[in-house]
Amino acid sequence: QVQLVESGGGVVQPGGSLRLSCAASGFTFSSYGMHWVRQAPGKGLEWVAFIRYDGSNKYYADSVKGRFTISRDNSKNTLYLQMNSLRAEDTAVYYCAKVLVEYGLDAFDIWGQGTMVTVSS
Amino acid sequence: VIWMTQSPSLLSASTGDRVTISCRMSQGISSYLAWYQQKPGKAPELLIYAASTLQSGVPSRFSGSGSGTDFTLTISCLQSEDFATYYCQQYYSFPPTFGQGTRLEIK
Numbered sequence: 001q002v003q004l005v006e007s008g009g010g011v012v013q014p015g016g017s018l019r020l021s022c023a024a025s026g027f028t029f030s031s032y033g034m035h036w037v038r039q040a041p042g043k044g045l046e047w048v049a050f051i052r053y054d055g056s057n058k059y060y061a062d063s064v065k066g067r068f069t070i071s072r073d074n075s076k077n078t079l080y081l082q083m084n085s086l087r088a089e090d091t092a093v094y095y096c097a098k099v100l101v102e103y104g105l106d107a108f109d110i111w112g113q114g115t116m117v118t119v120s121s
Numbered sequence: 122v123i124w125m126t127q128s129p130s131l132l133s134a135s136t137g138d139r140v141t142i143s144c145r146m147s148q149g150i151s152s153y154l155a156w157y158q159q160k161p162g163k164a165p166e167l168l169i170y171a172a173s174t175l176q177s178g179v180p181s182r183f184s185g186s187g188s189g190t191d192f193t194l195t196i197s198c199l200q201s202e203d204f205a206t207y208y209c210q211q212y213y214s215f216p217p218t219f220g221q222g223t224r225l226e227i228k
Contacts, residue, residue, distance in 0.1 A: 033187045047219065059215045095165075113163075
């Protein structure tokens with residue numbers, strides 16, 4: 001079945017780095033754009049970053065631009081989020097999500113279970 | 122950035138009720154709107170996309186309407202499993218933005 005599984009979350013000190021991974025299965029990963037979305041404890045959903053199906057274009061929320069980098073390895077069916085210069089306000093559950101349609105932009109039809117990132121000294 | 126105003130933030134209702142959640146955009150987005158349901162401790166799930174298209178597997182008591190700047194999610198006959206938080210989202214332009222969420226609780 002179609003599945004996304006995140007990993008790599010944990011506790012990190014302010015200013016530190018972390019790399020999240022999102023392993024995809026059950027669909028042709030290389031045909032779909034992918035997003036990262038986060039949710040701070042008790043708060044709503046915040047979009048973080050997007051990468052096109054072939055990695056040719058990337059977009060970032062202003063809150064993470066210059067600190068986070070989204071990437072993908074289509075040979076490994078895996079999406080990544082490299083997070084540097086982490087701040088307390090980056091504390092959240094991070095979800096990866098698949099775009100509904102091939103090669104385009106659309107709603108997010110499949111979400112991973114999420115991985116928790118806590119930035120604290 | 123397209124700003125979204127989702128209302129109400131809290132909705133109390135009973136099983137069997139019909140409820141409506143609204144989402145208003147700061148500018149027109151045609152029909153590039155989705156609705157998600159999220160239960161505590163779980164990832165969001167897509168309910169409706171393109172403003173009114175029901176995602177596969179979603180019960181027909183859920184429906185969406187609207188275009189341009191004003192959108193509505195309607196649940197026609199609440200079931201116990203529908204008590205959750207609902208988010209609207211526009212994907213017309215970057216950054217894709219979510220509404221603040223509506224928590225639907227049992228009255």
